[in-house]
Amino acid sequence: MIKAVDGTVTGNDHGHSAGGGGNGHAASVAERKPIRVRVLRQDVAGGESYWERFEIPYEPNLNVISVLQKIAARATSLDGRAVAPVAWDCCCLEEVCGSCTMLVNGRTRMACSSLVDKLLEEGDEIELRPMSKFPVVRDLVVDRRRLFHSLERVKAWVPVDDSYDHGPGPRISPEEQQDAYPLATCISCGCCLEACPQFTKVETVQRAGETAESLEKRRKDSFEGQFVGAHAISQAMLFNSHPTGRMIADERLEALTSAGGIQMCGNAQNCVAVCPKHIPLTRSIARAGRAATVWAIKRLFDR
């Protein structure tokens, strides 16, 4: 770790002598320029967005979450105004919960695994924006209900939801496990959707005097026929490969070939490039394409 920090410091144009030993290292960290952060803020859902700049002293080994925590602790913008702390979502801080997705320097990433020392190599200022494909709730917090709605559409589960004893499940070979495991690591972060040029934003804003029920119904309707996205296609393939999940394979393929299904994929393959879990999403998409081909032919001739 110290070695990495020294590397960044000597790579810097401050040009101090390396003779100081331990003290020299401490001094060099303090010498470093403060970290500037530009955040695209929004006070309410459907409201106007605006940029605000912040500055915090440099510290090694920060991630974007710790930067946001330090900004919240000061709650003062770069021009010295007291401002409301920036709102963001996070939970596990280890790329497992999938809740801290945001646009860091213009690219969709998990804030927890976005390391500041690496980001400073990209430029002096760190830019944070909320995901652009989901409605903003506040600042960096977005409403990702559509992501979960897509999982519901393709029935991304094993249908054993009752209290009856079904006995032991069927055996799964190690080969099948090897094949399925990477798909099971999906954290529903939405990076694949954010980077997908075929996945576009759908936002339903509450009307004056509208009830929550009416808003929820309009929102659900607005998801209908919209692209399900790479994550849902991959989960459908995961559960279609599972011996018990396979029992409703046709229902999943029915969903995948309905409006907004697999056919919306444009093969840009950004999903697989940005996936923080390195899930073979394009393999899932191609397999879903093959399954849809076979299923469509079967449906044409078997009915």
Place this chain on the structure above:
Amino acid sequence: MSDASPPSRSFLGRHQFLIYRLFSLSGLVPVGAFLVVHLLTNASVLGGPGAFQSRVNLIHSLGPLLVPVEWAFIFLPMLFHATVGFVIIANGLPNVGSYPYAGNVRYTLQRATGMIAFAFILWHVIHLHWLGTPLGGGRFDPHHASSSTARALASPLVTALYAVGILSAVFHFANGLWSLGITWGLWTSPAAMRRASAVSIVVGVLLAAAGLGALGGMRALDVDAAVTIEKRMEEFKRLQEGTPPTPAAEPRGRAVSRRSEAADEAVRDGGR
């Protein structure tokens, strides 16, 4: 917008999968297959105007069936492919600036070349096939396949536009081939996709060579010699079929030879 019935319940929504799959298929057969045949036929001009003329004669041996075949297997599938293609382009949101990955660049180029190829083909068909000179260049004459094409392509600007159009169509076809294999589930693993990509590149390079070769061949053509060969071939065909000279073909040929005589005179005058 959200008050209207959801798009999924409309006719296009209910048949979206079928329409998009037919769109994908039409890019390969018949539109893509036609592109391959067309470019290879054109490239035969590199074997001389006679080689090209005999291939054109073969196509035109369909006689009165040619126009319905053209519409059923070329124009209508192409219009269908273009219409759905424009809907797809309109619904996408290219982001190659934020995510400059090779696949994303190809995705963006696929849309750009689709639009360029569509505009090019529209112009190409109208000027070379239907109307002729009003749209620049000239009109294709099936009895004088090489010489009429060479004259239509005489302007460097027209040739440059053809080069852009051909390369766009070829890229769109070759990359579409790779994409189609994923859509239908022919290649599913990343390794298989890489192999398919290599094959698509080879197909694209060969087709581009055929297309640009034909273009160069047309430009390098000795028009007067081509006219002589074409007239001889036409004469031979006429003798074989025992039909009298067609009034339409004769003046055209004469106009050409008159023009070339004038050119010869100009050269001789210049020499004096």
